[in-house]
Amino acid sequence: MCGRFTLTADANDLQQAFDLRTIPTTITARYNIAPTQPVAVIANDAPHDLTFFQWGLVPSWAKDTSIASKLINARAETLHEKPSFRSAYKRRRCLIPANGFYEWAKTPTGKKPMYIHLKDHQVFAFAGLWESWHSPDGDEIRSCTIITTTPNALIKPLHHRMAVILNPANYDLWLSGEELPPDILAPLLKPYPSDEMIAYEVSPHVNNVGNDTPDLIQPYHPPTQGMMF
DNA sequence: CCAGACGTTGTT
DNA sequence: GTCTGG
DNA sequence: CCAGACGTTGTT
DNA sequence: GTCTGG
Numbered sequence: 131m132c133g134r135f136t137l138t139a140d141a142n143d144l145q146q147a148f149d150l151r152t153i154p155t156t157i158t159a160r161y162n163i164a165p166t167q168p169v170a171v172i173a174n175d176a177p178h179d180l181t182f183f184q185w186g187l188v189p190s191w192a193k194d195t196s197i198a199s200k201l202i203n204a205r206a207e208t209l210h211e212k213p214s215f216r217s218a219y220k221r222r223r224c225l226i227p228a229n230g231f232y233e234w235a236k237t238p239t240g241k242k243p244m245y246i247h248l249k250d251h252q253v254f255a256f257a258g259l260w261e262s263w264h265s266p267d268g269d270e271i272r273s274c275t276i277i278t279t280t281p282n283a284l285i286k287p288l289h290h291r292m293a294v295i296l297n298p299a300n301y302d303l304w305l306s307g308e309e310l311p312p313d314i315l316a317p318l319l320k321p322y323p324s325d326e327m328i329a330y331e332v333s334p335h336v337n338n339v340g341n342d343t344p345d346l347i348q349p350y351h352p353p354t355q356g357m358m359f
Numbered sequence: 360c361c362a363g364a365c366g367t368t369g370t371t
Numbered sequence: 372g373t374c375t376g377g
Numbered sequence: 378c379c380a381g382a383c384g385t386t387g388t389t
Numbered sequence: 390g391t392c393t394g395g
Contacts, residue, residue: 131368133378165378166395189365191372199393200366202378213365213373234378236369241379278367291368337379339395 131203132256132276132293134336135231136161136245136347137170139253144170144180144227147253148301151178161346163228164339165202171274172225173260177305183224187275188263189214195263198273204259206279206294206319210312215275218259220309224274225255225301230347232336233288233329243336244288245347246329257294257304257319282324295322 138159145153150172157180163169168182186198201214209219230247248254260274281292296304300318303310333350335341 131378133368135378164395166393187366189372191365196393197366199395203367205367215366217372232378243378275366289368339379 131233131278131289131291132231133165133202134339135163135228135256135293136247137163137227137253138229138344138347139227143253147298148172148180148225148227148255149178150180154180156180156182159344160342161344162336162339162342165199167339169274170227171258171260172227172255172305173272174221174223174305174307177302180227181272183260183272183274185275186273187214187218187259187261188271188273189218189261190263192263195265195271195273201275203278203291203293204275205291206257206277206316209259209277215259218261218275219315221307222260222262223304224258224260225296225305226258226274226276227253227255229253231293232332233285235288242352243332243334244329245332245336246285246327247347249326249328254322255296255298255301257296277319279319279321282321282327284324284327284329285321288329292321294319 141153165185169185171183187201188195188198204215209215233244234241257277258274263271277294278291279294285292330349336346
């Protein structure tokens with residue numbers, strides 16, 4: 131799945147990768163983006179602008195925002211039928227730029243965090259959905275969720291779900307505001323090729339959402355357990 | 360008709 | 372908002 | 378995703 | 390154990 135990720139590309143890289151109208155001025159390198167935080171998105175209602183939405187979908191009918199942290203991911207297989215996602219799937223799709231993401235691999239000694247990124251180090255885009263929610267006092271909250279699918283060979287040992295990374299050739303189609311037939315969109319939501327990605331262990335510092343520094347993505351070699359005699 | 364849910368991951 | 376369960 | 382809280386009444 | 394906050 132995807133519960134933590136990075137966005138370290140600079141403004142020029144982002145403008146180029148996503149054909150943005152202007153060079154973003156509000157972007158800073160992030161090494162530990164967590165649910166409920168603002169994330170950079172390119173939404174289909176302004177497909178050449180980078181904006182910030184809250185991570186965790188709040189459907190328009192929600193009474194409050196407490197549902198958000200449960201809706202940080204959306205299963206690709208059932209988007210069209212789930213009340214929380216289907217209207218966004220029809221009309222409110224977005225790109226969520228990232229340079230990499232974290233997975234926590236279960237081991238007999240506990241969970242160890244892994245960092246995964248593209249071999250060519252390029253910025254990529256998760257397939258996302260977005261919503262606009264109006265609070266009782268009239269504020270608008272825009273939120274988003276990251277779509278997941280089955281894992282590729284690299285991720286499979288770590289988790290049974292992985293985030294959808296879109297092929298750049300499909301950015302325009304994904305961002306069309308049209309209600310497209312299922313057989314047009316569904317093929318985009320497939321596992322990214324594992325031979326273009328790499329994974330390695332990182333320090334448990336990433337566990338704490340308050341940590342957000344470049345050392346989080348450095349390869350980590352856990353101290354070996356000494357003999358106790 | 361109204362009331363209540365609406366989700367994922369992971370674990371059992 | 373829209374569907375399901377009662 | 379992980380970390381941290383998990384309660385009330387009343388007082389400052 | 391389960392929910393909330395980040």
